[in-house]
Amino acid sequence: MTDWSGYIGLILQGALVTLQLTVMGSALAVVMAFLAGLGRVSRFMAVRALATTYIEFFRGTSIFVQLFWVYFVLPFAGVTLSPLQAGVLALGLNVGAYGAEVVRGAVKAIGREQREACIALNLTRGQAMRHVILPQALPLMLPTFGNNAIELLKGTAVVSLISLTDMTFQAQVVRAQTGNTLIPFAVILVLYFLMALAISHGMRWLERRVTRGLDGVRT
Amino acid sequence: MAAPIIRIDNITKRYGALTVLDGLSMDVLPGEKLALIGPSGSGKTTILRILMTLEAISGGHIEVEGDQLYHMPKDGGLVPADDRHLHRMREKIGMVFQHFNLFPHKCVLDNVTLAPMLTKGVAKAEAQKRAMELLDMVGLADKAKSMPAQLSGGQKQRVAIARALALSPKIMLFDEVTSALDPELVEEVLNVMRKLAAETDMTMLLVTHEMGFAHDFADRILFFDRGRIVEEGKPDEIFRNPKQERTQTFLRKIIAAGHRV
Numbered sequence: 001m002t003d004w005s006g007y008i009g010l011i012l013q014g015a016l017v018t019l020q021l022t023v024m025g026s027a028l029a030v031v032m033a034f035l036a037g038l039g040r041v042s043r044f045m046a047v048r049a050l051a052t053t054y055i056e057f058f059r060g061t062s063i064f065v066q067l068f069w070v071y072f073v074l075p076f077a078g079v080t081l082s083p084l085q086a087g088v089l090a091l092g093l094n095v096g097a098y099g100a101e102v103v104r105g106a107v108k109a110i111g112r113e114q115r116e117a118c119i120a121l122n123l124t125r126g127q128a129m130r131h132v133i134l135p136q137a138l139p140l141m142l143p144t145f146g147n148n149a150i151e152l153l154k155g156t157a158v159v160s161l162i163s164l165t166d167m168t169f170q171a172q173v174v175r176a177q178t179g180n181t182l183i184p185f186a187v188i189l190v191l192y193f194l195m196a197l198a199i200s201h202g203m204r205w206l207e208r209r210v211t212r213g214l215d216g217v218r219t
Numbered sequence: 220m221a222a223p224i225i226r227i228d229n230i231t232k233r234y235g236a237l238t239v240l241d242g243l244s245m246d247v248l249p250g251e252k253l254a255l256i257g258p259s260g261s262g263k264t265t266i267l268r269i270l271m272t273l274e275a276i277s278g279g280h281i282e283v284e285g286d287q288l289y290h291m292p293k294d295g296g297l298v299p300a301d302d303r304h305l306h307r308m309r310e311k312i313g314m315v316f317q318h319f320n321l322f323p324h325k326c327v328l329d330n331v332t333l334a335p336m337l338t339k340g341v342a343k344a345e346a347q348k349r350a351m352e353l354l355d356m357v358g359l360a361d362k363a364k365s366m367p368a369q370l371s372g373g374q375k376q377r378v379a380i381a382r383a384l385a386l387s388p389k390i391m392l393f394d395e396v397t398s399a400l401d402p403e404l405v406e407e408v409l410n411v412m413r414k415l416a417a418e419t420d421m422t423m424l425l426v427t428h429e430m431g432f433a434h435d436f437a438d439r440i441l442f443f444d445r446g447r448i449v450e451e452g453k454p455d456e457i458f459r460n461p462k463q464e465r466t467q468t469f470l471r472k473i474i475a476a477g478h479r480v
Binding site for chain 1 (some may be wrong): 254271272273295302306309310312315316317318320321324333334337382383386398
């Protein structure tokens, strides 16, 4: 009979790494999403081109390949990252590219009438974006941001390929040591699901907060 | 006679192959109340939008208080205006829109105080004091904390008027401000505008289909058709005794449709 408590502890350590990756990756993704999403609607062509290149590149290539580049190829350019740093960077840049399109779509969805009111009230572009457009666009972004965060959570499993001891990596270790497949994989299945559930609920709470007062405005 | 506050000199406006304004020139005197009437597509709304810098012109010049609106002097000539120049010129002009365009995520009070605080650096307490005076003037002081979604169309439009007034513009543009309202709500907005006309010396340009109101409100009526001024004059001249056949036909149709003149 195997003593499972030690092995479960191992998986929970992995869960902590997965959690870290998800939180830090999401933070980077949000930053990239706003930078590139707003860059896409900039009036400067160079900024638009830069943002578009970033988005198309990271959406158009595989997260595996991106991760390998960040971890194995960047050192040749003199940049050596820890597995965790590499994981956060690859995940954040990848999901940020998807998020950028969400930001752009939501900003575009705030109609011409609001923009014209801002011009008539003599706001600068920056003031209009910050005080009028973004506060209205944010509630539109949140549901898709929630999706992206869950995608990122599930994407963290790929970092086991660069020897980062995340939840999936630890489950494989446990499987190799105990010869039992069902229990470790059942445990991480439940843990992934619970984390995704937590993200869903968190996003719904956030949505309720930012749409407060807007009830009945949006159809 | 005072110098015109607005000089429109031979402007054209084209959208691709479509010419909306074709060599239009007109002057507006300080304090004048001007009503622009005419069939839809005649270019009257486009003029207001051009004056608010929401649409660029394709040719010609506009002067507001002696300064070029779309151009600025440089090296003895005129060059297209930059953002800074446009911001400076926009300080003189305010606009009220057909669909109110209130900020739905801000309460009534914040809608009114936002622009003065951001564009003129007015302190919050002072901006709120002034906003409450304006809301009182439009009869909505009790709605200061309401969200726009909780207001009727007429109330929204009165808030929009207060919001535009908060920047103390010298020129106010009213673009079909009652067209989106239920008929029973039109009068409350018109009353605010009457009050405004009586109590201030603001220059007001009004695009409207309310002929009765245009008649009572305006010092001068401009009748537009196909991007040109077909006829202009005092309200009585235009409405009682129009000279151009095009004006007569338009007014007959409007009266037949049940509008009071």
